[in-house]
Amino acid sequence: MRINISKRKIRDRFVAKIEELSGQNLLACYQCGKCSAGCPAVSQMDILPNQIIRFAQLGFKDELLKSKSIWICASCFTCNARCPKGINIAEVIEAIRQILLRKREDHVQVQKLSDSEKGDIPPIALISSLRKFTS
């Protein structure tokens, strides 16, 4: 894969916004990969958690905003518990979701779910899905 690293991308407001919303220092990451090794959802992801951090450091805005992974992460916090540098990866992923959600780009449209899909889903599931995946 050919990638283009540029000062312009790294200094983009996008990177600062991720750091601000997540409260994390992205440059603390040294790519050990423990977050991805322990993540129970990697099999469903297109960009792995350690790659999300690297892409965020480099300002790869389009790749991150279009990625499937940010909607696969269920904030189980295993990555946070295992990061040797104390980075809260789940918070970084939340920040990327928030950047989209704050533009009213909802990921889940509950009104489109059929009655059989909704089934007997408990309120706790519906509310948390709405809280994480809608604006």
Added chain:
Amino acid sequence: MKISYYPGCTLKNNAKNFEDSTLCSLNKLGIQVEELPRWNCCGTVFSLATDDLIHHLAPLRNLIRVKESNSDKVMTLCAMCYNTLKRANERVKSDPESLDKINEFMYREKVKYKGDVKILHLLELLRDEIKFETIAQQVVKPLKGLKVANYYGCLLVRPKEIGLDDVENPTILETLTTVLGAVPIDFPYKTECCGAYQTVDKPDIVAERTYQILTSAQSQGADIVAVSCPLCAFNLDHRQQHTVKKYPEFKHIPILYFTQLLAIALGCPEEALRFDLHYVDPKPVLKEKGLI
């Protein structure tokens, strides 16, 4: 002993079996449970964005209700409520400026919140206040021969600052099931996420997680899996319907709340167990072991 109780939404419907078995058990243990008046939704998830203060209002308002009922301690059963209430509380305790802002948002509340309510999960109440030794003395029907895989999920143990046991290898449920006379089974998936709210729009992911978690427990010889979160319970129990479609060789396994095991051991009647709310019927295995 009296304790304030915050139930949360799901305990009043899908997880009525969790609530009823808890209330019966605590009654047997001589604990007076007082449900908070005017409680509201806790928000279900703790807001992770640094600037998102508004979503901390819901959990903190419930803590104001605790103060209003002249208490400074509240017990909750649901792992999501526990996590959200406790994290919101820790958040404002460590950041007085945001606490002031949040109190200003809630200017109509008569009590100004100071971050001084202690949030206890039922497991902590059983371990630290009632004590497992006392419970052992009250067991009237030991769960002899029942092999239990204890599943913690995420929110009782992570993040470690608020977790009620070791972040990687919690053992509180194993200790409790041993006290109740059952045989705890160790398995590597006990703190691995069940897929949580992905169950709403991506049930396939949950069916896959359920398959991994439950077949691991089965391979270690578990008769049942014990849980402590209503969302885990839904995913591991009701989503077995999806799992078996994906993996036809999958064999169903009953999922019980740890409080249902406690209730059986303490001699609660079957009405308190509400097995009608389960997808996989736990009665055959419990009958086989002579427990109901």
